[in-house]
Amino acid sequence: MSIDASRPEIAIAGRHLAKKFGHVQALSDASITVPSGKVVALFGDNGAGKSTLLKLLLGIHQKDAGELIVADEPVELRSVRDAQELGVDCVYQDLALAPDLSVVDNMFLGHELTRAGALGWAGFVDRAEMQERTDEALRRLSIKLPSLTVAVQELSGGQQQALAVARAVMWSKTAVLMDEPTAALGARQSEIVCDLMRTIAASGLGVLVVSHDLPRVLKVADTVTILWRGRTALEAPAEDLTVPDVVATMVGYGVGEAA
Ligand SMILES: Nc1ncnc2c1ncn2[C@@H]1O[C@H](COP(=O)(O)OP(=O)(O)OP(=O)(O)O)[C@@H](O)[C@H]1O
Ligand SMILES: [Mg+2]
Numbered sequence: 001m002s003i004d005a006s007r008p009e010i011a012i013a014g015r016h017l018a019k020k021f022g023h024v025q026a027l028s029d030a031s032i033t034v035p036s037g038k039v040v041a042l043f044g045d046n047g048a049g050k051s052t053l054l055k056l057l058l059g060i061h062q063k064d065a066g067e068l069i070v071a072d073e074p075v076e077l078r079s080v081r082d083a084q085e086l087g088v089d090c091v092y093q094d095l096a097l098a099p100d101l102s103v104v105d106n107m108f109l110g111h112e113l114t115r116a117g118a119l120g121w122a123g124f125v126d127r128a129e130m131q132e133r134t135d136e137a138l139r140r141l142s143i144k145l146p147s148l149t150v151a152v153q154e155l156s157g158g159q160q161q162a163l164a165v166a167r168a169v170m171w172s173k174t175a176v177l178m179d180e181p182t183a184a185l186g187a188r189q190s191e192i193v194c195d196l197m198r199t200i201a202a203s204g205l206g207v208l209v210v211s212h213d214l215p216r217v218l219k220v221a222d223t224v225t226i227l228w229r230g231r232t233a234l235e236a237p238a239e240d241l242t243v244p245d246v247v248a249t250m251v252g253y254g255v256g257e258a259a
Pocket of ligand 2: 052179
C-alpha cells in the first residue's frame with residue numbers, strides 16, 4: 001500500500017475547540033491536527049477532554065466554538081452521518097459491536113441503511129457481497145478470524161478489537177479515530193492493534209488514537225497531542241518525547257498547575 005499523492009495534507013483537524021456540558025467546561029481551547037498517512041496519539045489525564053474532542057471530530061457532539069477541518073476543508077459536522085460521508089469513522093471506547101451478530105453483520109452495522117443503494121437494489125442487502133467485502137477488509141489488514149459467520153461474542157477480546165478496527169477502516173476514506181483501542185487487551189493483542197495503526201496510516205488514512213497506554217502508543221505515533229483540562233498543552237513529534245515527559249505534561253507541569 002502506498003500513499004496516494006492526491007490525498008489531502010490534513011485528514012482531520014480541530015482548532016481552538018470549546019465544548020461545555022451544563023456547568024462542565026469539557027474543552028476550552030483544544031487543537032489537534034491529523035495529517036494523512038500519520039498516526040497521532042492523543043494523551044491526557046482522566047477527564048481532560050479526549051473523548052469529547054473525538055466526539056466533536058465525529059459529529060456526535062456539536063462544538064460551542066472553534067473550527068473543524070476534514071480533507072483540508074473547513075466543515076461543520078452536525079451528525080455522525082456528516083462525518084461518515086466525509087470518510088471519517090471510528091472505533092468507540094466501548095467497541096459498539098453487537099455480540100450476538102456475526103462478524104459480517106457487525107462489519108455493516110450502522111452502515112447498512114446509509115449505503116443500502118450501493119449494497120443492493122432497493123435496500124436489499126446482498127449477503128454474498130457483504131461476506132466478500134468483509135473478507136477483503138480483514139485480509140488487507142492481515143486479520144485472521146476463525147470464521148466470518150460466527151457470533152462476535154465467541155471471539156477473543158483481541159479479535160473483537162481487530163474487527164472493530166477493520167470495520168472503521170472499511171468505511172473510512174479519510175481518517176480513523178480510535179478511543180482506547182487497547183484498554184481491554186493483553187500485551188500481545190495490544191501490539192497487534194498498534195501494528196494495525198501503522199498499517200492503516202501506511203494506506204494513506206490519518207489515524208488518531210486516544211490511549212492511556214503511553215509506552216506502546218508513543219512507539220507507533222508520529223506526533224503527540226496532550227490535553228490538559230480541556231486545552232492543548234503540547235503538540236510535538238513523538239520521537240522528541242519520553243513517557244516521563246508525556247506524564248509531566250498530562251498532570252500540568254509546565255502548563256499551569258505546577259509551573
Ligand atoms: N455527555 C456529557 N455530559 C456531561 N458531562 C460530560 C459529558 N461528556 C463528558 N463530560 C465531562 O467532560 C469532561 C471531559 O470528559 P471526557 O470523557 O472527554 O474525558 P476523557 O479525557 O476522555 O477521560 P477518560 O480518560 O477518563 O476517558 C469530564 O469532566 C466529563 O465528566
Ligand atoms: Mg475518554
